[in-house]
Amino acid sequence: xxxxxxxxxxxxxxxxxxxxxxxxxxxxxxxxxxxxxxxxxxxxxxxxxxxxxxxxxxxxxxxxxxxxxxxxxxxxxxxxxxxxxxxxxxxxxxxxxxxxxxxxxxxxxxxxxxxxxxxxxxxxxxxxxxxxxxxxxxxxxxxxxxxxxxxxxxxxxxxxxxxxxxxxxxxxxxxxxxxxxxxxxxxxxxxxxxxxxxxxxxxxxxxxxxxxxxxxxxxxxxxxxxxxxxxxxxxxxxxxxxxxxxxxxxxxxxxxxxxxxxxxxxxxxxxxxxxxxxxxxxxxxxxxxxxxxxxxxxxxxxxxxxxxxxxxxxxxxxxxxxxxxxxxxxxxxxxxxxxxxxxxxxxxxxxxxxxxxxxxxxxxxxxxxxxxxxxxxxxxxxxxxxxxxxxxxxxxxxxxxxxxxxxxxxxxxxxxxxxxxxxxxxxxxxxxxxxxxxxxxxxxxxxxxxxxxxxxxxxxxxxxxxxxxxxxxxxxxxxxxxxxxxxxxxxxxxxxxxxxxxxxxxxxxxxxxxxxxxxxxxxxxxxxxxxxxxxxxxxxxxxxxxxxxxxxxxxxxxxxxxxxxxxxxxxxxxxxxxxxxxxxxxxxxxxxxxxxxxxxxxxxxxxxxxxxxxxxxxxxxxxxxx
Ligand code: ADP
Ligand code: MG
Numbered sequence: 001x002x003x004x005x006x007x008x009x010x011x012x013x014x015x016x017x018x019x020x021x022x023x024x025x026x027x028x029x030x031x032x033x034x035x036x037x038x039x040x041x042x043x044x045x046x047x048x049x050x051x052x053x054x055x056x057x058x059x060x061x062x063x064x065x066x067x068x069x070x071x072x073x074x075x076x077x078x079x080x081x082x083x084x085x086x087x088x089x090x091x092x093x094x095x096x097x098x099x100x101x102x103x104x105x106x107x108x109x110x111x112x113x114x115x116x117x118x119x120x121x122x123x124x125x126x127x128x129x130x131x132x133x134x135x136x137x138x139x140x141x142x143x144x145x146x147x148x149x150x151x152x153x154x155x156x157x158x159x160x161x162x163x164x165x166x167x168x169x170x171x172x173x174x175x176x177x178x179x180x181x182x183x184x185x186x187x188x189x190x191x192x193x194x195x196x197x198x199x200x201x202x203x204x205x206x207x208x209x210x211x212x213x214x215x216x217x218x219x220x221x222x223x224x225x226x227x228x229x230x231x232x233x234x235x236x237x238x239x240x241x242x243x244x245x246x247x248x249x250x251x252x253x254x255x256x257x258x259x260x261x262x263x264x265x266x267x268x269x270x271x272x273x274x275x276x277x278x279x280x281x282x283x284x285x286x287x288x289x290x291x292x293x294x295x296x297x298x299x300x301x302x303x304x305x306x307x308x309x310x311x312x313x314x315x316x317x318x319x320x321x322x323x324x325x326x327x328x329x330x331x332x333x334x335x336x337x338x339x340x341x342x343x344x345x346x347x348x349x350x351x352x353x354x355x356x357x358x359x360x361x362x363x364x365x366x367x368x369x370x371x372x373x374x375x376x377x378x379x380x381x382x383x384x385x386x387x388x389x390x391x392x393x394x395x396x397x398x399x400x401x402x403x404x405x406x407x408x409x410x411x412x413x414x415x416x417x418x419x420x421x422x423x424x425x426x427x428x429x430x431x432x433x434x435x436x437x438x439x440x441x442x443x444x445x446x447x448x449x450x451x452x453x454x455x456x457x458x459x460x461x462x463x464x465x466x467x468x469x470x471x472x473x474x475x476x477x478x479x480x481x482x483x484x485x486x487x488x489x490x491x492x493x494x495x496x497x498x499x500x501x502x503x504x505x506x507x508x509x510x511x512x513x514x515x516x517x518x519x520x521x522x523x524x525x526x527x528x529x530x531x532x533x534x535x536x537x538x539x540x541x542x543x544x545x546x547x548x549x550x551x552x553x554x555x556x557x558x559x560x561x562x563x564x565x566x567x568x569x570x571x572x573x574x575x576x577x578x579x580x581x582x583x584x585x586x587x588x589x590x591x592x593x594x595x596x597x598x599x600x601x602x603x604x605x606x607x608x609x610x611x612x613x614x615x616x617x618x619x620x621x622x623x624x625x626x
Contacts, residue, residue: 011146011175011388012136013183013380016125016163018077018211018244019347021045022374023132023147024381025140026390031187031378034139038542042373043135047127048072049110049117052587054534057131060542066274069095069266071110075211075246076128079106079121081155081162090242093250093273095266122162126169133170147172148384150376152212153179153237156402156447157459157489164488175387177486181205181216182234183379184345188367201340202235204327206358206366207376208320209346210246214239215324217331217339233422236330238323243316245280245348251312252276256291256300268295283309284350310353317354321361330419342366345375400425400483407444407453416481419449423483430496431477437469441477445489462491468498537588540596544581547600548574551607554614561617566609573603 012034013024020042024033033041040059048061049071065072073096079087083104091098101107101120108119129149136144149172151163160177167174178186184205200221207214219233253261253269253276261269275293282289288305328339342362348354349372359366400423405415416427431441441464448456467475476496483489494501552574559567577599584591 009146010136010140010142010144011148011384012133012144013377013382013384014129014132014147014149015180015183015377015380016077016129016149016151016166017045017209017376018075018246019045019209020373021128021132022377023136024374024377025136026378026381026385031381031385033374033377034136036135037138037539038546043128043132044074045076045128046072046074047076047124049112050587051113052589054588055127056538057127060538066267066270069270070097071112072096072270073108073110073119073124076108076121076124078211078242079108080125080166081121081158081160082106092262093246093269095270122166122169125163125166129166129170129172133172145171145173146175146384148176148178148380148387149174150178150180150183150380152207152239152241153181153214153216153234154212154239154241154402155179155487156457157404157487158457159241160486160488164486174486176383177488178380178383179214179216179234179237179487180376181207181214181237181345182218182232183377183383184343184375185216185218185220185232185379186382187375187379188343202331202337203341203343204324204339204362205343205345206320206324206349207239207345208348208354209244210348211244212239212241213243213320213323215320215327217327235332236327238327238330240319240323243319245277245346247316248280248313248348249273249277251316252280252304252309255312256293256302256304265296271295272300279304280309281350284352306352313351313353317357320354321357324358324361339364343375344368345372347373400487402447402457403449404459404481404483404489405446405456406479407446411453412451413446413448413453413456417483421483423487424485425483426480428478428480431464431479432473433467433470433475434472436472438472438475439467439469440465441467443479445481445491459489462493464493466500467495468500470497533593534588536593537584537591537596540593540600541581541584544577544596544600547603548577548581551603551610554607554610558610558613558617561613562609566606569606570603570610573599573606577603 010025013026015022022033022041022043024031035041036043043058044062046058046061046065048056048064048068050056061072065074075094078090079098084098084100084106085104087098087106097109098106099109099118101118106121108121108124110117110119133144133147147167149163149167151160155163163177164174184207185203200219203218203220205216205218214237216237217235219235221233250261253272256276257264257272264272272293272295275291279289279291283304283306286306288303290303291300293300339362342358342364344355344358344366349368355366355368400417400419400421403415403419404417405413406429408414414429416429417425431443433441443462443464444453445459445462446453446456447459450456464477467477474497477493478496479491479493481489481491555570555574562570580591580596580599584596
């Protein structure tokens with residue numbers, strides 16, 4: 001669909017993160033993150049498969065990940081659009097099985113009692129996206145089917161395609177893919193145009209998340225008058241799709257363990273990794289922190305102080321600063337200009353060492369947005385609002401993160417579109433045949449900065465067919481490369497002499513073929529009903545658990561004050577609901593969603609009196625004693 005097509009259905013902004021995902025909307029009230037029913041903004045990007053064929057997304061899956069290490073998928077973003085060889089170094093740290101799928105893609109193998117399933121990373125990401133879509137639909141009271149999704153600036157074509165396919169599998173039309181740092185700047189830069197901020201300025205966005213690091217240098221030209229356009233131009237991007245908070249956790253884990261983590265069982269590895277992460281967070285707040293981690297064969301007790309942790313972390317931070325150096329030199333070339341502001345994004349930027357070193361590097365006090373977790377999702381929502389025509393006065397220009405080219409004779413790469421060209425970008429190239437009456441040509445497209453194809457990343461192979469038979473070298477095939485506004489490559493070709501369009505068959509190197517996406521989409525319709533029931537039950541478990549905790553505590557405290565009849569009823573209702581929660585946790589298919597709902601409803605009704613008593617008692621308890 002074209003940008004800004006007339007439609008009243010909302011477009012949401014989604015930050016599909018390695019560690020956490022969020023959904024946001026920008027309407028008359030401005031941009032805001034949509035929370036789940038329990039008031040939580042972040043959805044852990046974690047998916048667990050259970051024996052009953054159920055799928056658990058988010059908090060439930062994360063909380064019990066150490067128990068179900070081999071059937072819980074986390075950091076799936078690292079596998080998106082990648083080959084098995086690409087993710088080799090990650091495999092040692094991933095507690096679930098990664099196997100080779102078609103076209104050497106990385107797939108996830110889940111073995112459950114008596115059966116095995118293989119999922120593509122796109123399908124797993126779609127489960128996360130679907131959960132966010134349903135959350136947004138419920139909160140907004142209307143079916144949400146369009147989204148802007150963010151990706152790291154460094155994502156190549158295959159990874160962007162994979163993200164778009166995941167959206168489609170989740171029933172979302174992906175209106176635009178936006179770079180995360182660009183979204184962050186958009187969320188932050190919209191305030192531009194106020195009288196004191198009219199001058200053009202250079203902003204560095206430093207995004208250190210759970211799985212990826214990106215730095216982007218943006219030029220922001222604020223609107224000079226009301227109703228005019230502000231420009232957000234990405235001058236350069238640098239980063240690493242395999243450098244993030246996870247790596248800090250791994251280093252800390254190795255440090256605590258003192259031996260090779262490969263020797264750990266999946267469960268132990270997950271437990272230690274979880275405790276290392278908690279320790280890391282605590283060290284952002286405190287000078288020293290302790291853990292006591294119970295593994296199957298031993299218990300690790302340690303106190304780590306901040307200086308110790310900083311020594312471990314330092315090499316990672318230095319690597320991020322090397323990327324900053326490169327981005328600045330790409331952006332500024334030889335011009336004498338300075339970065340005006342540094343915007344901090346991502347959970348890891350809460351680390352004092354990172355704030356300090358980034359501040360020293362840029363010679364600026366880092367700008368810490370209110371919430372570094374939400375900035376990207378809020379920016380995506382702002383972009384969504386611009387695309388739907390609701391927000392005016394901002395235009396966004398993005399760039400291609402890596403050069404695109406085709407392989408030539410001898411294995412070199414002829415660059416067609418160079419790095420940091422503004423999108424949309426177009427280039428064309430002529431090819432011919434090398435033998436008489438040749439009717440097809442095979443082309444390989446590469447992405448990367450190196451000269452030789454072997455050192456770049458192969459995106460796809462194109463087979464041009466239907467070339468009219470002619471002597472060698474006579475056909476003139478014009479191949480057009482178009483990188484659209486989302487940074488996704490589209491290729492078309494025609495023969496100049498005959499004017500005939502060449503048939504183009506794309507064989508993606510690490511992605512899904514069109515047929516695979518079609519089939520999966522079809523399957524997701526079939527499963528949609530089941531998914532809805534499952535989702536309802538997952539929500540019921542979460543809400544019932546909160547109710548049981550709240551009501552249970554008050555019941556224990558005030559049961560003696562209640563009338564006997566009410567006490568007996570409450571006791572029975574609590575037990576009934578507990579039973580549902582336990583059974584549903586073991587196998588969601590074993591419970592009936594309506595009955596479950598009624599059990600929760602009955603408890604809620606029976607607890608009215610308890611609430612009154614609770615309020616009366618707490619008033620009494622808090623009354624000052626005279
Ligand atoms: P992503 O964009 O990759 O999903 P986030 O921006 O949500 O990631 O950041 C997640 C990372 O931030 C995790 O590695 C997490 O451990 C880390 N993190 C979150 N809070 C803190 C904190 N207070 N101190 C240090 N690291 C933190
Ligand atoms: Mg992020």
